[in-house]
Amino acid sequence: MPEARTDSYRGAVRDALALAMRADANVILMGEDIGEAGGVFKQTEGLFAEFGAARVIDTPISESGAFGIAVGAAMTGLRPVFEVMFGDFITLVMDQLVNQAAKVHYMSAGAMRAPLVLRTAVGIGASLGPQHSQSLHAWAAHVPGLKVVLPADPADAKGLMMAAIDDDNPVVFIEDRNLYTLKGPVPEGPYRVPFGQAAVKRPGRDLSVIATGRMVSIALAAAERAAAQGIEAEIVDPRTLVPLDVATLVRSVQKTGRALVVDGGARAFGAGAEIAATLAEEAFDWLDAPVRRLGAADLPVPFNANLESLILPDARGLAQAMIALVRG
Amino acid sequence: MNAAAATPAQPEAEAAPYLALLGQMMRIRAFEEQARRLFASGQVPGLLHLCSGQEAMAVGVCSALRPTDVIASNHRGHGHCLAKGADPARLMAEILGCASGYGLGRGGSMHVFDPANGNIGTNGIVGGGIPLAAGAALSAQRRGTDGVAAGFFGDGALNQGLLFEVLNMAAIWRLPVLFVCENNGYGEFTAIETVTAGKSMIARGQVFDIPAEHVDGMDVLAVRAAAERAVARARAGEGPSFIVGTTYRYGGHHAGDAQDYKDKVEAEAWQKKDPIPRLARHLIERGLASAAHIDALGKEVEAAIEEAVKAAKAAAPPTASDLVRHLYA
Numbered sequence: 001m002p003e004a005r006t007d008s009y010r011g012a013v014r015d016a017l018a019l020a021m022r023a024d025a026n027v028i029l030m031g032e033d034i035g036e037a038g039g040v041f042k043q044t045e046g047l048f049a050e051f052g053a054a055r056v057i058d059t060p061i062s063e064s065g066a067f068g069i070a071v072g073a074a075m076t077g078l079r080p081v082f083e084v085m086f087g088d089f090i091t092l093v094m095d096q097l098v099n100q101a102a103k104v105h106y107m108s109a110g111a112m113r114a115p116l117v118l119r120t121a122v123g124i125g126a127s128l129g130p131q132h133s134q135s136l137h138a139w140a141a142h143v144p145g146l147k148v149v150l151p152a153d154p155a156d157a158k159g160l161m162m163a164a165i166d167d168d169n170p171v172v173f174i175e176d177r178n179l180y181t182l183k184g185p186v187p188e189g190p191y192r193v194p195f196g197q198a199a200v201k202r203p204g205r206d207l208s209v210i211a212t213g214r215m216v217s218i219a220l221a222a223a224e225r226a227a228a229q230g231i232e233a234e235i236v237d238p239r240t241l242v243p244l245d246v247a248t249l250v251r252s253v254q255k256t257g258r259a260l261v262v263d264g265g266a267r268a269f270g271a272g273a274e275i276a277a278t279l280a281e282e283a284f285d286w287l288d289a290p291v292r293r294l295g296a297a298d299l300p301v302p303f304n305a306n307l308e309s310l311i312l313p314d315a316r317g318l319a320q321a322m323i324a325l326v327r328g
Numbered sequence: 329m330n331a332a333a334a335t336p337a338q339p340e341a342e343a344a345p346y347l348a349l350l351g352q353m354m355r356i357r358a359f360e361e362q363a364r365r366l367f368a369s370g371q372v373p374g375l376l377h378l379c380s381g382q383e384a385m386a387v388g389v390c391s392a393l394r395p396t397d398v399i400a401s402n403h404r405g406h407g408h409c410l411a412k413g414a415d416p417a418r419l420m421a422e423i424l425g426c427a428s429g430y431g432l433g434r435g436g437s438m439h440v441f442d443p444a445n446g447n448i449g450t451n452g453i454v455g456g457g458i459p460l461a462a463g464a465a466l467s468a469q470r471r472g473t474d475g476v477a478a479g480f481f482g483d484g485a486l487n488q489g490l491l492f493e494v495l496n497m498a499a500i501w502r503l504p505v506l507f508v509c510e511n512n513g514y515g516e517f518t519a520i521e522t523v524t525a526g527k528s529m530i531a532r533g534q535v536f537d538i539p540a541e542h543v544d545g546m547d548v549l550a551v552r553a554a555a556e557r558a559v560a561r562a563r564a565g566e567g568p569s570f571i572v573g574t575t576y577r578y579g580g581h582h583a584g585d586a587q588d589y590k591d592k593v594e595a596e597a598w599q600k601k602d603p604i605p606r607l608a609r610h611l612i613e614r615g616l617a618s619a620a621h622i623d624a625l626g627k628e629v630e631a632a633i634e635e636a637v638k639a640a641k642a643a644a645p646p647t648a649s650d651l652v653r654h655l656y657a
């Protein structure tokens with residue numbers, strides 16, 4: 001690994017975009033307000049100045065059409081990175097994503113591909129209300145032909161973004177706004193975090209906590225609380241939901257005998273349900289207790305901050321769940 | 329006219345491009361007729377949308393394009409595929425669900441991709457190909473080629489919001505793209521007038537300052553001329569064009585459609601405008617080809633399609649191992 005410096009999650013994503021654009025003239029950015037304005041959350045700041053309007057393309061507020069154009073461009077030689085401003089808005093690009101991009105390689109028997117990245121920002125906790133707070137990553141993960149990435153820290157955000165841009169398939173890249181200011185060591189220069197490789201972010205012997213995206217930070221904080229009670233949680237971050245590194249998850253459960261799955265999307269029919277079911281199937285013989293699953297409440301995310309704070313498990317609640325799972 | 333005009337070889341050279349258009353339309357007609365028969369005898373699985381009657385649109389537009397130019401087609405796309413260079417045997421194999429088809433028989437008629445000939449797909453989603461064509465145009469423009477793209481869609485897609493979004497972007501970015509609407513009067517079983525507001529279809533392009541024109545979609549020469557104007561503008565960096573061709577599908581929405589919603593008189597009137605005999609008459613009147621020559625061309629084309637169909641029918645089905653191939657690149 002090259003030398004690391006401290007960077008934010010936001011800066012790490014931006015760094016990856018800049019490196020990929022310098023390396024390949026076919027990488028372009030598309031999205032609303034991403035040009036001179038630098039993006040609503042400043043993720044593309046400076047890129048317009050470096051690469052110009054031909055490669056950092058401000059689109060009108062026409063998600064469906066603009067993303068469809070990105071798909072057509074991807075099919076014919078470009079590698080677009082398309083920003084959907086809020087995660088909730090991927091509903092508007094679903095036909096292009098699901099019926100066009102995801103299926104074209106299969107339908108064409110490999111003669112065509114759609115190498116593009118759809119990046120979007122989700123995040124509960126800023127009083128943005130029900131239409132700006134939901135994460136629909138499980139929708140994307142449900143579509144064969146898509147890859148789904150949820151980086152949890154700055155180093156992964158950069159390496160996964162570089163891998164996503166390299167990938168010849170449509171990749172849905174879910175950033176969490178709550179992580180944008182999270183700082184961490186980020187290796188200098190280009191590097192890739194390969195898809196389908198989970199990372200053990202904290203080793204532990206008593207239970208496996210499989211956490212995705214922002215829930216990794218919350219799980220790490222919860223693990224400290226549980227450790228104070230003598231419970232050592234192993235935190236495993238799948239990093240990519242599709243492809244899912246089942247082997248690493250199972251190995252962790254073989255060691256600990258217990259599994260708690262924590263995902264930031266609505267709990268019912270969510271990514272956590274898929275992981276829990278997979279562990280029940282693949283690791284049953286090693287489980288000393290039923291797999292436990294936590295997630296966002298099955299509700300629209302409310303505006304009022306007090307109510308909103310009840311939607312996701314916090315570190316305290318998560319620590320309690322860890323302890324309860326081990327103590328039975 | 330140059331001096332060569334006086335030489336006897338000249339009429340042949342002059343006739344060649346017209347005969348190419350005629351032969352291409354005859355080929356598509358023969359292909360669709362074979363497909364219809366195969367469907368009637370229960371050999372075509374699923375839905376089959378035939379384009380007989382609409383050949384002049386596909387042939388006129390594609391004849392103005394280069395092999396490297398791109399088209400995006402729709403659910404009624406066999407004509408577009410063939411006009412852009414598809415191998416009829418592989419196309420029919422795909423329609424029959426055979427492994428030698430363009431998608432290993434896993435796509436079918438509505439999902440045919442032939443990128444080697446610049447065809448990025450027929451499409452099962454009404455309007456779905458429109459942004460793909462514009463995206464191919466964006467790609468050509470940003471990669472600095474002088475490539476052009478054309479998106480084919482039916483009148484039904486005129487009422488998809490997606491079209492308006494894409495027209496707007498094509499105009500602001502001056503994309504080298506042709507929006508080609510084939511107005512055959514119906515979307516499935518519904519007459520276009522009953523679901524479409526506004527006096528003029530081309531106004532939908534004009535509102536974005538996109539040059540737009542109506543053409544007689546049963547006249548391949550008129551379609552080609554309009555497409556050539558649009559392609560010249562696109563290559564010159566002058567941006568998109570919008571073409572609405574008035575045409576007619578002789579068959580139903582899909583093979584097997586009883587067509588109760590159609591008027592017999594109307595259908596007969598359209599048959600009189602058939603683009604194939606129309607071009608043939610034109611060639612004979614201008615002394616560019618004899619009736620016998622045209623007859624022979626028709627037979628030759630039909631025989632070639634019959635051969636292709638024979639090959640497709642003899643093709644093997646995909647195997648179980650083909651099921652899981654190509655999910656990811």
Ligand SMILES: Cc1ncc(C[n+]2csc(CCOP(=O)(O)OP(=O)(O)O)c2C)c(N)n1
Nearest residue numbers: 404452453454482483484485512514515516
């Ligand atoms: C988004 C979408 N809606 C509905 C359909 C079902 N459908 C298939 S073809 C068709 C009619 C399309 O009419 P038009 O675009 O005029 O083309 P034509 O069939 O007349 O060639 C419909 C409604 C579909 N495939 N996709």
